[in-house]
Amino acid sequence: MTILVTGVAGFIGYHVAEALLARGERVLGIDNMNSYYDTKLKQSRLHRLERHPHFAYVFADLGRAQAxxxxxxxxxxxxxxxxxxxxxxxxxxxxxxxxxxxxxxxSGHLNILEVGRHAPQLKHMVYASSSSVYGNSRRIPFAIDDPVDTPTSLYAATKRADELMSISYAQLYKLPLTGLRFFTVFGPWGRPDMAYYRFTEAILAGEKIEVFGDGSVERDFTYIDDIVDGVIAALDRPPATDQAMPHRLYNLGSDRPVSLNHLIDLVEKACGKKAERNIFPPAAGDVKATWADLSLSKADLGYEPKTSLAEGIEKFVAWYRAYKSN
Structure with missing residues (x-):
């Protein structure tokens, strides 16, 4: 039996695949290796997975149903x-x-729903949503039953659309589905477009960091190992197909939001160098704060984030130094 992981050369996909392989699963990974960021990092992740005998990789673009x-x-x-x-x-x-x-x-989300609908032995499909769906919600922390009809970016709008498509498929075809709203995931092998990665890169290179706004925005930073634990816990707990709608949503965060300024302090400490800042106006689409209400995730999934931002940043900077030295 096999578990399909899409985006397997991506940050979260790579770590999830590693964890599944470590517990004895067979993993089929799909990725189109797009060039949104340096594909060398994606290739490095993929090469590590390909060492495992129970891992298979296929190149495919999920947006093209035939492929x-x-x-x-x-x-x-x-x-x-x-x-x-x-x-x-x-x-x-x-x-x-x-x-x-x-x-x-x-299109990619719809196409993978179709794959799930036609897989005769499929027990469960877990998919990634995002904390971005909450927009600039005034209710803090963000709870699953909060209104999510005012996205502040197209990215957020697509993630909410994915949730709605999934709800439809769960009702129509009794396809068991769980959506996970991730809150600012960070850690080793992370994405180079993320703030903590860019700050580390600039500080160690002796360059100024780019800060949008006054640094007071807050994010619920969540360490990658905690996210992986939540993803696998969700996979192992499919909703019952005898329900009218076998679909659930959960937040996966840390429940410990911190300011961008505090993040910079931690990166400076881990790097052993102070940062010089280039200050820019706040970026379009950014929200003032994110904060995950984890009550449902804890009750249903046994989800308990363990790694603090300070500990996680230290681990990331250590990984970054080693990765760049190779």
């Missing part, structure tokens, strides 16, 4: 689980490049 079906049709009967993480990421990128999100985030 996706060709990639999975031989293994369709073996799929017992799908973890769908592939997407065009980036709130800021979506402001200037909105059409980049149609194929991966909308």
């Amino acid at each position: 996706l079906n060709a990639a999975v049709h031989k293994r369709l009967g073996d799929l017992t689980g799908i973890i769908h993480l592939a997407a065009q990421a980036g709130v800021r990128h979506s402001i200037d490049h909105p059409t980049d999100y149609v194929g991966p985030n909308l």
Whole structure:
């Protein structure tokens, strides 16, 4: 039996695949290796996975149904689980490049729902949503039953659309689905477009860091190992198909929001150097704060984030130094 992981060369996909392989699962990974950020990092992640005898990789663009079906049709009967993480990421990128999100985030999500619908042994599909769906919600912390009808970016709008498509498929086809709203994931092998990565890169290179706004915005930074624990806990707990709608949503965060200024302090400490700042106006699409209400995730999934931002940043900087020295 096999678990399909989409976006397997991505940050979260790579770590999830590693964890599944470590517990003895067979993993089929799909990725289109897009160039949103340096593909060398994606290749490095993929090479590490390919050392494992129970891992197989296929190149495919999820936005193209025919290509996706060709990639999975031989293994369709073996799929017992799908973890769908592939997407065009980036709130800021979506402001200037909105059409980049149609194929991966909308068509891609629909196409993978179709794969799940036609996989005869599928027990559960888990998919990535985002804390971005909450927009500038005035209710803090963000709870699953909060209104999410005012997205502040197209990226957020596509993630909410994915949730709605999934709700539809769960009702129509009794396809068991769980959506996970991730809150600012960070850690080793992370994405170079994320603030903590860019700050580390600039500080160690002796360059100024770019800060948008006054640094007071707050984010619920969540360490990658905690996210992986939540993803696998969700996979192992499919909603019952005898329900009218076998679909659930959960927040995966740390429940410990901190300011951007505090993040910079921690990166400076881990790097052993102070940062010089270039200050820019607040970026379009950015929200003032994110904060995950984890009550449902803890009750249903046994989710308990363990790694603090300070500990996680130290681990990231240590990884970054080692990765760049190779």
